[in-house]
Amino acid sequence: MEKPYVAGIDIGGQTSKIGIVDARGSVLAQTTIRTDSHKDVNLYIEDLYNALIKVSSKIGGIEKIRGIGVGAPNGNYYTGVIDNAVNLAWGGSNAIPFAKLLKEKSGIPVTLTNDANAAAVGEMTYGAAKGMKNFIMITLGTGVGSGIVINGEVVYGHDGFAGELGHTTAVRRNGRNCNCGKTGCLETYASAIGVARTAREWLEMSEEPSLLRNYDNITSKDVYQAATQGDKLAIKVFNYTGKILGECFADFVAFSAPEAIILFGGLARSGDLLLKPIVENMNANMLFMWKNKVKVLFSKLKESDAAILGASALGWSD
Amino acid sequence: MEKPYVAGIDIGGQTSKIGIVDARGSVLAQTTIRTDSHKDVNLYIEDLYNALIKVSSKIGGIEKIRGIGVGAPNGNYYTGVIDNAVNLAWGGSNAIPFAKLLKEKSGIPVTLTNDANAAAVGEMTYGAAKGMKNFIMITLGTGVGSGIVINGEVVYGHDGFAGELGHTTAVRRNGRNCNCGKTGCLETYASAIGVARTAREWLEMSEEPSLLRNYDNITSKDVYQAATQGDKLAIKVFNYTGKILGECFADFVAFSAPEAIILFGGLARSGDLLLKPIVENMNANMLFMWKNKVKVLFSKLKESDAAILGASALGWSD
Numbered sequence: 001m002e003k004p005y006v007a008g009i010d011i012g013g014q015t016s017k018i019g020i021v022d023a024r025g026s027v028l029a030q031t032t033i034r035t036d037s038h039k040d041v042n043l044y045i046e047d048l049y050n051a052l053i054k055v056s057s058k059i060g061g062i063e064k065i066r067g068i069g070v071g072a073p074n075g076n077y078y079t080g081v082i083d084n085a086v087n088l089a090w091g092g093s094n095a096i097p098f099a100k101l102l103k104e105k106s107g108i109p110v111t112l113t114n115d116a117n118a119a120a121v122g123e124m125t126y127g128a129a130k131g132m133k134n135f136i137m138i139t140l141g142t143g144v145g146s147g148i149v150i151n152g153e154v155v156y157g158h159d160g161f162a163g164e165l166g167h168t169t170a171v172r173r174n175g176r177n178c179n180c181g182k183t184g185c186l187e188t189y190a191s192a193i194g195v196a197r198t199a200r201e202w203l204e205m206s207e208e209p210s211l212l213r214n215y216d217n218i219t220s221k222d223v224y225q226a227a228t229q230g231d232k233l234a235i236k237v238f239n240y241t242g243k244i245l246g247e248c249f250a251d252f253v254a255f256s257a258p259e260a261i262i263l264f265g266g267l268a269r270s271g272d273l274l275l276k277p278i279v280e281n282m283n284a285n286m287l288f289m290w291k292n293k294v295k296v297l298f299s300k301l302k303e304s305d306a307a308i309l310g311a312s313a314l315g316w317s318d
Numbered sequence: 319m320e321k322p323y324v325a326g327i328d329i330g331g332q333t334s335k336i337g338i339v340d341a342r343g344s345v346l347a348q349t350t351i352r353t354d355s356h357k358d359v360n361l362y363i364e365d366l367y368n369a370l371i372k373v374s375s376k377i378g379g380i381e382k383i384r385g386i387g388v389g390a391p392n393g394n395y396y397t398g399v400i401d402n403a404v405n406l407a408w409g410g411s412n413a414i415p416f417a418k419l420l421k422e423k424s425g426i427p428v429t430l431t432n433d434a435n436a437a438a439v440g441e442m443t444y445g446a447a448k449g450m451k452n453f454i455m456i457t458l459g460t461g462v463g464s465g466i467v468i469n470g471e472v473v474y475g476h477d478g479f480a481g482e483l484g485h486t487t488a489v490r491r492n493g494r495n496c497n498c499g500k501t502g503c504l505e506t507y508a509s510a511i512g513v514a515r516t517a518r519e520w521l522e523m524s525e526e527p528s529l530l531r532n533y534d535n536i537t538s539k540d541v542y543q544a545a546t547q548g549d550k551l552a553i554k555v556f557n558y559t560g561k562i563l564g565e566c567f568a569d570f571v572a573f574s575a576p577e578a579i580i581l582f583g584g585l586a587r588s589g590d591l592l593l594k595p596i597v598e599n600m601n602a603n604m605l606f607m608w609k610n611k612v613k614v615l616f617s618k619l620k621e622s623d624a625a626i627l628g629a630s631a632l633g634w635s636d
Contacts, residue, residue, distance in 0.1 A: 083607065133476070148574075150468055150475070151469075151473075153469065155469075155573075155574055155575075157452050157468070157574050157576065158452040158575050158576055158577040159575050159611070160575070161575050161605075162573065162574050162575035163572075163573070163575075164573075164605060165572060165573065167572050167605055168569040168572050168573070169565065169568070169569055171490065172489065172490055172565065173491070180605055182605070251569070252573070254481075254485050255466065255480065255481070255483065255486070255570070255574075256466075256473055256475050256480050256573075257474070257476050257477050257479050257480035257481075259476040285487065287485055287498055287500070288402065289401065289402075289477070289479050290479070
């Protein structure tokens with residue numbers, strides 16, 4: 001039987017997105033299920049499988065699906081295991097053989113990777129990195145993730161866990177505590193949560209007037225709104241965030257000399273507010289041969305599609 | 319005519335090493351010439367070519383050589399150009415099409431790379447990284463260089479200049495000035511010169527007694543000697559150097575998840591004095607999945623052979 005389609009599954013902390021994709025990268029059908037409604041992975045997989053069957057009815061049945069690609073936090077490409085994914089209700093501290101479980105349930109080959117790597121594959125196949133062989137994808141969401149592509153291939157490293165740039169050290173002395181147990185991680189400054197944290201710290205530290213003083217529980221979106229209204233403190237928060245990102249990007253460039261660094265995720269919608277200080281500080285901290293040569297771009301994929309497309313691209317590989 | 323050998327050339331600031339290597343990695347013949355005796359690259363290439371002819375007489379003549387591999391500071395694998403190599407007398411600030419010049423002179427295909435990448439290839443082919451597909455080579459000499467191997471291939475990046483880990487930022491605020499124009503580069507702390515600089519700074523800053531106070535112009539070897547004699551200040555210098563290296567290594571691991579980091583060069587002969595603080599600080603700064611899993615090893619190649627062997631391995635590729 002002909003199997004012309006692949007499924008892409010993006011597992012997030014709250015919801016999981018499921019899409020059916022054809023060889024040209026069109027999302028033919030999609031649906032979502034709750035990720036956080038089960039503590040047990042087997043029950044979650046039951047839900048996922050039922051949703052997959054249902055959404056497949058629009059393309060002639062699940063028999064038309066040749067492979068499933070899954071992007072998940074802490075997903076390991078080599079082993080198919082989701083390891084210690086504390087943000088997933090059923091992730092806990094256990095190593096879950098997710099690819100194996102889903103393959104047994106569905107009878108379809110399953111390839112797993114982490115969500116940022118999946119986004120990088122999506123960007124390379126369909127987005128801003130089309131035609132690029134060397135780039136770094138940085139996802140600026142609740143956390144900071146990364147997918148690194150060298151010579152046209154995602155870098156998985158010796159153990160499958162390569163590309164954790166959100167947990168490189170941005171601030172070496174007296175850095176912020178990170179959920180990972182370390183201090184000073186890039187993620188604690190440059191994620192949506194990090195931006196809100198910077199704003200709150202600065203509001204406490206100074207008496208400077210700011211629109212943000214009107215908010216109760218400041219989010220990165222509030223900081224963005226205030227900055228677009230000319231609020232000086234909010235603008236300084238973005239300059240600081242961009243400075244930290246730019247300094248770290250300079251070091252990433254020294255590692256793999258990418259053609260571009262591509263920004264993805266909620267915070268990447270801040271546009272020039274974030275881009276300008278990033279580019280300025282990155283160039284100030286790079287060796288001469290890279291100055292003004294390495295592009296910083298925004299993702300060209302719709303956020304809702306990118307993860308599905310990226311994950312689905314893995315579905316062709318088996 | 320059968321061409322069973324390759325030549326490996328390692329260009330250093332003072333001397334250049336030339337070796338003839340067979341397919342099993344035996345150095346059959348070798349010689350050296352001065353690098354710093356000419357301001358003009360054409361005169362240097364004339365010397366190099368004459369030395370190559372002379373050393374080739376031991377293996378049946380230059381006609382037996384199938385390819386030449388060259389490792390040089392700032393050597394670019396893609397373009398064959400040595401760019402802005404300030405440590406080479408004839409390097410200056412110009413872009414020198416070295417591979418092309420040597421090929422025209424010798425009639426033999428020439429492949430160029432930077433010296434640290436050449437050492438990584440040598441280590442992978444003949445040394446401590448034999449059989450490894452993912453590792454990082456760190457050369458601790460006058461400067462700090464690096465060669466990164468991912469999936470069994472040296473990482474050159476988009477432009478051929480990837481792997482400048484000596485110029486990633488080890489100290490972000492008030493870091494030392496580096497020759498490259500930046501501040502806080504790893505090289506300013508962890509090179510032989512950096513170690514001597516730390517010792518001199520600390521001797522000035524404190525009144526602490528130390529054997530090093532007897533020296534006029536302290537070198538890293540003096541610090542090593544003093545440390546092996548139990549000198550507390552000298553031991554602290556090594557602990558500090560190892561701490562800085564370990565912290566940076568943790569970030570390198572987050573990038574490419576290597577199986578091992580391999581140390582090469584003069585300072586790597588310091589043994590446990592340097593290794594212990596490196597390993598301790600690296601493990602303290604890594605995510606849980608890497609703790610106590612990433613090896614830190616010393617090169618297994620004789621320093622005099624490594625560069626020739628590494629460069630020569632490139633000679634087979636054409």
